Structure formats: C-alpha cells, structure tokens
Amino acid sequence: MEKHKGGITDFFNHDGLSEAVVLHDEDKQLSEVIADRDYAPKEKVWITYGKFPNSTLLLDFGFSLPYNSHNEVSFEFQFCVGSCLQKEWLLYKPDGFACKLYLSTNVIWVQLSVSSTTNIVSLP
Numbered sequence: 001m002e003k004h005k006g007g008i009t010d011f012f013n014h015d016g017l018s019e020a021v022v023l024h025d026e027d028k029q030l031s032e033v034i035a036d037r038d039y040a041p042k043e044k045v046w047i048t049y050g051k052f053p054n055s056t057l058l059l060d061f062g063f064s065l066p067y068n069s070h071n072e073v074s075f076e077f078q079f080c081v082g083s084c085l086q087k088e089w090l091l092y093k094p095d096g097f098a099c100k101l102y103l104s105t106n107v108i109w110v111q112l113s114v115s116s117t118t119n120i121v122s123l124p
Helices: 007-011 054-061 084-092
Strands: 021-025 030-034 072-080 098-103 107-115
Touching: none
Parallel strands: none
Antiparallel strands: 021 030, 072 107, 098 107
C-alpha cells in the first residue's frame, strides 16, 4: 500500500499534529486509515496528509493551515572565504536554522531553511 491522495479520504479532516495515515492499494481498490489513537464511536477522525508546508497543502489539497509547524522558507547567499561576514556568521549562527554550507574555490554558499517556529535572531 502507498500513501494516497484523493477519493473518499478527501472527506477526512487534516490535522498537522495527527499521526494517522491513509494507505491506498490501487490493485485492490482499497483505502485503509491507520489511526494514531483509540476513537470513541461517532468521534471525528483526523488524518494527516503529510508533513508539508502550506504551499504544498494549498497546491495539492486545496487548503492551508493558519499555524503550520512545517512551513519553511529557503534562501541562499554567499560569502567570500575569509570575509568578516563569513566569520560573523560562523561565530553567531542562531540556533534553529537548518543550514547547509557548500564550498567552492573561494566562495562559501549557505542555504538556510527557516521554519515558522524558528525565532530569527539578527547578527550583531
């Protein structure tokens, strides 16, 4: 079975904190919901469409969430090796940034991913 988009499961409500998933077997034409906890009779079941940012939720599923912990913005910039900006970045890099460094001949490329839960701290 694979994760499924579409069909009757589109009528389930999405909760970004839910661990319940929907699996779909195309050959058997079967969908299965694996619950993340016990549910009482007639209680609403929440599923997750995945750990996606709002851009993906909106484009693929037609909705977004006001408080989505999976939102992120990525951007890239570069430093010349040995520059004071490079030294300050390496010294004061704020916690909470997902950061990838790429080194070419004399330039460092930095790719940052900032989630909606990250506290942004500027460099001194």
